Amino acid sequence: MDPSGLIPVADTIPTHWGWFYFFLLLTFILHLLLMNVMLGSGIISLVKHIRKGGSASCPVCKDISLKLPYKIAFTINFGVAPLLFLQVLYGQFIYVSSIMMAVYWLSVVGILVIMYYSAYIYDFKYDQWPNLRIYFVGLMVALALIIAFFFSNNMTLMLSPEKWTGFFDNRSGTMLNLSDPTLIPRYLHFVVASIAVGGLFMAITWKFKQSPKAAEYIEEGMKWFSYATLAQIVIGIWFLISLPQDIMLLFMGGKALNTAIFLLGLSGVAMILVFSFKKMVWATTAGLVMTIIFMVLMRDMVRSAYLGGYYHPSERVVVPEYAPLFIFLVVFVIGIGAVFYMLKLAFEAGKEA
Incomplete structure (x- = not known):
C-alpha cells in the first residue's frame, strides 16, 4: 500500500505558514527549558534522597520540593501552545499517530494528574513525612519519564507514514513505535538534557541564596550540568547515526544550512562545557539557551527531511483570516x-x- 494514501488532506490555514512555524519553535523552546528544569530537578532530588537516605537532611531537596509544583504547572501550560501549533502545521500526521497509540496518548492526562498530586504531597508533607519523601518524588519522576516516552513514540510515529499500515493489524490503539532505531536515543537525549538543565537551575537558584553552603551547592549544580552534558555528546552521536543515512548526511555536508546549524550546535556544546567546568553560571546559561535554539532548529530539519517526500507546510492553502x-x-x-x-x-x- 502506498503510505501517502493514508495521509489525510490538510486543512486550510488563516495566514502564512511561517507565522505558525515561528511560534511553534518559540513556544517549544520555552516549553523545553521548563520541562528540562522540572524533570531534571526531580531526578536530582531523587538521586540525592537515595544517596543520603530518604529522611536525611537535604537542603537542596527541600528547595526543589518547594518549587516542583510550580515547575510542573509552567511546563504543562507552556506545552499546550507548541502542541497546538504542531497540530496546525502537521495535524494530518500527529492526529493519525495519536489515534494509533490512543490508549497511551489519552492516559497522559490521568498520569499528569497523579504526577501533580505526588509533587504537591512531596512539597506540603516534606517535613511531616520524612520517610515517604523518596517515594513521592520517585513516583513523580517515574510518571514524568513515562509521559516523555509516550511523547517520543508519538513524535517518531508521526514521521513514519509507511508504518501506519500496522494499524490494520492492531486497531486497539496500543501501537508504539518500538522498532524505530531513533526512539531510544531521542528519548535519552531529552532525559539526560533535563538532568543537565536541572543542575544548572540548581546553581542559579543558590546564586540568589544567602547561605554558607551556597557556593557548595552552586558547584554541585554545575557538576550535574557538566557531566550530563558530556553524556549528551555520546547520546547525540548515537541519535545522529541512528537516523536514516540520507537524513544523517544532510548534517554532514549534504546540505549547507543543515550542516551549518549542526556545526553551530556543536560549537555551542563545546562552549558551555568550558563555561560549566569553570563554574561560570551566567555564561553557561546564555550559551545553553543559544545551543538549545540550534538543537531545536536541527530537530525541525530532521522532521522536514522525514516528511519531505510527503508534505511541506509551505504547501498549505491559505484562506486569509x-x-x-x-x-x-x-x-x-x-x-x-x-x-x-x-x-x-x-x-x-x-x-x-
Missing part, C-alpha cells in the same frame, strides 16, 4: 506579562518570608 492571529498575539503578550508579574510577587513574598 487575520483576526485570530492578532488576538493570539495580544493574549500571548498579556499572558507572558502576567506570568512575569506573578513570579515577581512570588519572589518578593519568598524574600519577606
